[in-house]
Amino acid sequence: MLRLTQSEENYLKAIFTLSQDVEGSISTNDLAEKMATKASSVTDMLKKLCEKDLLEYQKYQGCELTNLGSAHALAIIRKHRLWETFLVDKLSFGWDEVHEIAEQLEHIQSTELTDRLDEFLGFPKVDPHGEPIPGKDGRIESVSNRILLSEASVGMKAVIMGVEDDQTEFLQYLNKIGLHLGTPIEVLDKLSFDGSITISMDDRQVQFSITIAKQISIKPL
Amino acid sequence: MLRLTQSEENYLKAIFTLSQDVEGSISTNDLAEKMATKASSVTDMLKKLCEKDLLEYQKYQGCELTNLGSAHALAIIRKHRLWETFLVDKLSFGWDEVHEIAEQLEHIQSTELTDRLDEFLGFPKVDPHGEPIPGKDGRIESVSNRILLSEASVGMKAVIMGVEDDQTEFLQYLNKIGLHLGTPIEVLDKLSFDGSITISMDDRQVQFSITIAKQISIKPL
DNA sequence: ACTTTTTTTTAGACAAGTCTAAAAAACGAA
DNA sequence: TTCGTTTTTTAGACTTGTCTAAAAAAAAGT
Ligand SMILES: [Mn+2]
Ligand SMILES: [Mn+2]
Ligand SMILES: [Mn+2]
Ligand SMILES: [Mn+2]
Secondary structure (H helix, E strand, C coil): CCCCCHHHHHHHHHHHHHHHHCCCCECHHHHHHHCCCCHHHHHHHHHHHHHCCCEEECCCCCEEECHHHHHHHHHHHHHHHHHHHHHHHCCCCCCCCCHHHHHHHCCCCCHHHHHHHHHHCCCCCECCCCCECCCCCCCCCCCCCCEEHHHCCCCCEEEEEEECCCCHHHHHHHHHHCCCCCCEEEEEEECCCCCCEEEEECCEEEEECHHHHCCEEEEEC | CCCCCHHHHHHHHHHHHHHHHCCCCECHHHHHHHCCCCHHHHHHHHHHHHHCCCEEECCCCCEEECHHHHHHHHHHHHHHHHHHHHHHHCCCCCCCCCHHHHHHHCCCCCHHHHHHHHHHCCCCCECCCCCECCCCCCCCCCCCCCEEHHHCCCCCEEEEEEECCCCHHHHHHHHHHCCCCCCEEEEEEECCCCCCEEEEECCEEEEECHHHHCCEEEEEC
């Protein structure tokens, strides 16, 4: 069983995440930005991960995870989301407080631990931010029927299904306005020139910028 | 708040543990053995930890933790023992399966997490091996009335209070013979020439070498 | 097609933590 | 006390992951 460093694991996770949104390969620069590091550091790491058959990489061509690399990435994401669930469900943390801690916990190496934690939590399907949790077999249940709030049309009624988890202040803001998973909303208005969107929730009106609307996913009713 | 690497933390913990048994300062060689590394590596690390005021060190004089260093060591030991308790009490691991995992979990940085875990576990006083768990304030409840089984005298009746936790096979052996915390025993015989000791437990007789007897602590009745 | 800009890689450096080999200091026994 | 042994430190090297600066390749604009 290939043993990876924390840094290698973080790279794999970042590449996997970027690949979700993009077709084809991931560019060195995009990865550098995601990892908050320099392109030259990324190049070095890509060579190493390629050497270990975790991804395919050719000079100037970007990279793409192999099946092996994807499996590793999914294992880390599984751990991350299970730990976040533990922190919220069992230790009463807020959803805005758990991402940083899970960034550390995701690197604990013990498949047995991961699987027992999964069982202890009752085999949760999604984490506290609505993200699906990959199973023991590495398969991720597809969350169908979801769209970004930014893509909703005026008049649409929907339920909040997921939010981006990596910005504490964003999540604290959602707390402040009382938005959480399961909250029913209705899209009231959308401004074409800046993409901002007005919704109603709990008989109140709230306006979101396009930036925020892209970080919230909903299920239309 | 001084941020330490995993390696630095492991050194501090090792020095603290060694200091429990020994008066005065810890030698470079003893520490090297404990850390399973070379004396030259230890010297380098001691210089660094001294620089950070975590210990006092002078060439050829060994080292001794400062109050700051002790506080850090106790914080790590607290986390280690709380996590071990979590793994056994909540995830149903055996006491022989948790030490390695706790070696990783002890480095997770979040005081909030540690304290909430403590609460979740019901503020346990001892870990699954009978070792006392330092409190939030860094104080460790002294476990009085305990002696090593190796020091028990013939005819003594006692209860098993603690065992060394870092050798899986040793713990598995204890499982096999049915010895656990709380087991009442009586010392039947002691051989002066090799220190081996015979006890009765559960109406059976078991013989321990001196090596094993030193890894078991008891409370005489 | 040629030039300019952007992206990516290379070259060389550094810090952390480890190692081996050799030197220096401390210890201990005669 | 002196000499041999043990302990400890130093010197120099290696690995991992990062950086800056410069070179090379690719992409874009005219
Ligand atoms: Mn997260
Ligand atoms: Mn991480
Ligand atoms: Mn332990
Ligand atoms: Mn450790």
